[in-house]
Amino acid sequence: MKRTITHLADGRELIYFDRRDDADRSAADRRELGPRPVASELRYDPLTEEWIAMAGHRQTRTFQPKGTAAECPLCPSAPGRDTEIPAYDYDVVVFENRFPSFSGNFGTYEDVGGLSEVRPGAGRCEVVCFTSDHDSSFSRLSDDQVELVMEAWADRTAELSAVEGVEQVFCFENRGSEIGITLAHPHGQIYAYPYVTPRTKLNLGAASRHKGPGNLFADVLAAERAAGTRVVTSNEHWTAFVPAAARWPFEVHVYPHRQVPDLPALTEAQRAAFAPLYTSVLRAFDGLFGVVMPYIAAWHQAPVREGRDLAYLRLELFSIRRAPEKLKYLAGSESAMGAFVNDVLPEEAARMLRSQLDH
16 A cells, blocks of 8 residues: 655645555645634533534535536546546545644634633544545445555544544544535545544443443444344454444444454454445445435544543444435434434344345
């Protein structure tokens, strides 16, 4: 793998990840870009003990251009059309988000009164372009291409974990207009948070209180593999299963069989085994109803400093689609109380997904 660092016209960092050592990445960004926005403002909610980012500059970000490669800022540049990627082709690209929720470009942050503490939204947000093919998807990537994406995720996790003030690194993909994507090109994002996220705190708290024979996540995996009814697919290094208490109509968790804290800790064999298993699950999602399945794919990694011995790297994939023309909306119970009601039995969801793997 060749890794090439360059910069965009406004100073943002861009990194090419290539299979070929002779890839030419000397193309310069010729655009005239305005100044970079200052970092968001973090406000503390004393009722939930959570930090909320106030990022008004994100209102101006690019929103669903016509949907064609000719209008896409994530496609390679072409003669007469400059995009976020200066090169005329690429394998995998990572660059700093132009409209970040977190960054190191600080502004002025004043006390807002009440009981809310205010501080800068320090950190970093990056965009990961999985392929230069605008009309592709993660499910259609070759195994080699998925491995290259994983190399990029691991590289960025290690680099961002070393940034001062970063407490957790989160790699994820949003797919589908129903999820709220602003760009259709196959891509994901990486957030480097200046705090440990609420979900991770809950998970690590549960792991610390677990009374089972081993690590909580390892015990969950072992129990699901033993039960078998919710396992969708598995191989030597990974198991994909629907959790017994799934919140979403179609939700699959993908665990490595060996406990590791984060993506950089995966072995070469684990990375190679992930690609065919995961893309088969994504294709099963799309095959359920014969329409493109909107989803969120979220890598749960250990925080930079705390709970690393308790944490267990895993990917959680879920969709809000519950039927061909029906979506799962987070209404009163879910949004106001955080109390989920699932319309699809996890065992039935697993059976439906397994049936798609045979096609």
